[in-house]
Amino acid sequence: MTATDGLHLQPVMFREACAFIAKHHRHHSPPQGYKFGVAVAGKERIVGVATVGRPVARHFDDGWTLEVTRCCTDGTKNVASMLYRAAWRATRALGYRRLITYTLASESGHSLRASGYREVGAAGGGSWHRSSRARIESAPTERKKLWELTA
Numbered sequence: 001m002t003a004t005d006g007l008h009l010q011p012v013m014f015r016e017a018c019a020f021i022a023k024h025h026r027h028h029s030p031p032q033g034y035k036f037g038v039a040v041a042g043k044e045r046i047v048g049v050a051t052v053g054r055p056v057a058r059h060f061d062d063g064w065t066l067e068v069t070r071c072c073t074d075g076t077k078n079v080a081s082m083l084y085r086a087a088w089r090a091t092r093a094l095g096y097r098r099l100i101t102y103t104l105a106s107e108s109g110h111s112l113r114a115s116g117y118r119e120v121g122a123a124g125g126g127s128w129h130r131s132s133r134a135r136i137e138s139a140p141t142e143r144k145k146l147w148e149l150t151a
Contacts, residue, residue: 007047007079009086012039017049021072021134027104031069036094038086041081048073050083052091052099057123060100066091067099071111080111088115088149097151102144120146 005120014021015035018030040048048071051096068087073079084101091099103109104129109119123146 006043007076007082008067009082010039010041011045012037012046012049012053016046017051017070020046020049021051021070025070025072025076028070035066036090038083038090040073040082040086041075042076047076048079048083050087052087055100064096065098065100066094066096068099071101084112084115084117086132088126094150098148099150100146100148102146105143105145109144109145109147115149117147117149120148122146 014037016049017034017039017132021028021030021040031051031053035053036049037049039050041047042088048069049064052066053069055065056069061066068084071080071083071087072081078102084145088099100120101117103112105122109117112119122143124144
């Protein structure tokens with residue numbers, strides 16, 4: 001399937017988005033929460049989903065900011081860019097002023113740049129494991145890049 005094969009946006013329920021992410025995401029499990037989601041579908045099936053929720057970092061949870069918590073595709077060309085732009089349009093329509101997301105430092109961010117996001121800088125990384133609170137790492141612990149779109 002190519003990007004010109006009748007791709008279209010459609011709503012997606014949390015459970016359906018989580019199932020898609022569990023099947024297709026390279027390094028993350030489905031998110032814990034959800035404000036809304038959007039999917040891109042081809043002729044017969046969903047080829048990508050984006051979930052949007054409150055920012056994971058407390059200091060960004062100011063009432064005006066949302067976060068793309070997952071953007072996941074089956075590899076169909078241009079779908080990630082479609083999802084990031086659709087997430088921004090919906091975020092703005094709901095009255096929010098900022099949309100953020102993160103990528104691994106090793107990821108290029110081409111889809112985000114193509115969607116108008118700007119790289120803000122390095123963020124996070126490391127392990128949540130502490131001797132007083134042992135945790136099993138299921139996600140990559142490398143540094144991240146913070147991206148944003150603002151009104």
